[in-house]
Amino acid sequence: MRRALIILVVLAVLIGGSFVIYRYTSQAKEPPAPDYETIAVEEGNLISTVSATGSIEPEDEVALLFRGASRVAEVLVKEGDQVTADEVLARLDTTDISLAMAQAETNLAISQAQLEKLKTPPADVEIAAAQAAVTSAEAAAASARVALESAQASYNDLVSGPTADEQQAAQATLERARIVRDQAQAAYDQVANQPNIAMLPQSAQLQQATVDYETAAANYRITTAKPKASQLAAARAQIEQAKASVAQADASLANAQSSLDRLQRGPEEQDLAIAEAQVRQSELAIAQSRLNETNSELVSPISGVATSVNVGIGELPPTGQPAVVVTDLSRFHLDILVDEIDIGKLSEGQAVNVTLDAMPEAVISGHIDRISPTPVSSAGITSYKVTVVVDETSAPLRSGLSATASIITDELRDIVLAPNRAIQVDRSSGRAFVEKIVNGIPTNTEVQLGARNELYSQILSGVEPGDD
Known part of the structure; x- marks a missing residue:
């Protein structure tokens, strides 16, 4: 059977x-x-x-964006152009950057000079000049105090009025002047009928005696009179002005003394720290300007083809999309999802045959480059992402082509x-x-x-x- x-x-x-x-x-x-x-x-x-299955993707692709906000000054490539690593693809206008760099360099020179000045010991002539300034300020302060004392004394005299001795002296002076005037008058009267009276000494003596008497009378009235409100106000104003002069003189003296002390003592630690920080700040401003200058150039980090160019001369850099995309079309890969049942059969470096839906007759070799350690779960199925690198081939590969990867796991x-x-x-x-x-x-x-x-x-x- x-x-x-x-x-x-x-x-x-x-x-x-x-x-x-x-x-x-x-x-x-x-x-x-x-x-x-x-x-x-x-x-x-x-x-x-x-x-x-998966999609063919380039192994290396970079989307380049400008970090600056200036307008585009140069575009050096167009879509489809071959580019090399470190090649400049486009440039921004750098006028503002150059001005900022010049300002930063000027600020650095100033801050360095100020720091060096702080660190340099003072010359003898500087100390001598500072000491002379202190001496002059001391003299000015002393003079201001004398003026204040004089103004205060004048005010006090005005308020208190003349003493009894001063009044007696003024009265005695007035009486002597009256006697002299009367004597001169008597002498003049004796020759008054002379035709040349104006030429005689008695005339001049009477005139002088009269003037002296009137002066003495005026001084007596002033001495014995009470001060007016305007006089008191003027005296008080002189006191206030004298006080202000004293305060100003004291401040000038303090500044002069402080300058001398600072020269003799040398710079304070805090002043040195501030000056050094200003130097560092200026250096950072220069570094930032240089970085901005570097960022004004769009440089390709890889060799490949400019597959997308989204900038034009005079335009602002685009937002939300790269200025230039560079793709390495010499190396491709595809990512596939492998069920957890089969993932243990795979290992990095394992050979892979790749077929394309667009070219089913072509079988392209490759190998497993990476196996993700992290699972991917979808609809209750657990898988792992496997990256397959495609070997060099003459087949016209393009980004996005659908492909199937076949991996031999056993042969009996x-x-x-x-x-x-x-x-x-x-x-x-x-x-x-x-x-x-x-x-x-x-x-x-x-x-x-x-x-x-x-x-x-x-x-x-x-x-x-x-x-x-």
């Missing part, structure tokens, strides 16, 4: 099982006889692969094989079965499976080579 492995029109092979439908030849009155398709069990080779030779469509797997127990015709009757026979791929499974027991 020949043993036969039956495939009864397998419509689908499911994960964990399959199902079978029998075809019958229709008869009008007699029961239909089943129509069986038999397949001989043979030895062969089994290649296990893991396949997944001279083993018993059965097509997956002929195998049924019980979901609950995990046991596998095939249909064999024994004595013309399909018999459900358990088999033990080994390795498998998309089409075939290894049969470890249950059927033998030559069975059909």
Whole structure:
């Protein structure tokens, strides 16, 4: 009796099982006889692969943006141009940057000079000049105090009025002047009839005696009179002015003394720290200007092709998109998602065959470059991202092409094989079965499976080579 492995029109092979439908030849009155398709069990080779799809992407692509806000002065490339690493692709206007640099350099020179001046010991002539300034300020302060004392004394005299001695002296002076005037008058009267009276000494003596008397009378009235409000106000004003002069003189003296002390003592630590900080601040301003100058140039960090140019001369740099995109079209990769069941079969460096939907006849070699340690979960399925680097090829690769990566995970030779469509797997127990015709009757026979791929499974027991 020949043993036969039956495939009864397998419509689908499911994960964990399959199902079978029998075809019958229709008869009008007699029961239909089943129509069986038999397949001989043979030895062969089994290649296990893991396949997944992804999109071809360049291995290296950079989107370059300007960091400055000036208008574009030069655009040195257009889309499709080849560029090399460190090549300048575009420049911004640097007028404002140059002005800021000049200002920063000037500020640095000033702050450095101020710091050096602080650190340099004073010359003898500087100390001598400072000492002379102190001496002069001391003299001015003393003079101001004398003036204040004089103004105060005058005010006090005005308020208190003349003493009795002063009044007696003024009266005595007035009396003497009256006597002298009367004597001069008497002498004048004796020669008054002379025709040349105006030329005689008695005339001049009377005139002088009269003036002296009137002066003495005026002094007496002043001495004995009470001070007026305007006089008191003027005296008080002189006192206030004298006080202000004293305060100003004292301040000048304090400043002069402070300057001398500072020269003799040397710079304060705080002053040195401030001066050094100002130097550092100026240096940072220069560094910032240089950085702005560097950032005014758009430089490609890689060699490749300018695949996008979004700037024009006179325009402001675009916001929300790169000014220039440079792509290395010599190296490509694709990212695929591999089920957790298969990820353990893969390793970095493993060979990969890549086929393109646009060029199905071309098979491009590659290798696994990276396997992500972090899982990706979607719809209850756990996968891992695997990056496949495509080897150099003459095929015209383009970014975004759909591709399939096939990775050989196992290769067995001279083993018993059965097509997956002929195998049924019980979901609950995990046991596998095939249909064999024994004595013309399909018999459900358990088999033990080994390795498998998309089409075939290894049969470890249950059927033998030559069975059909």
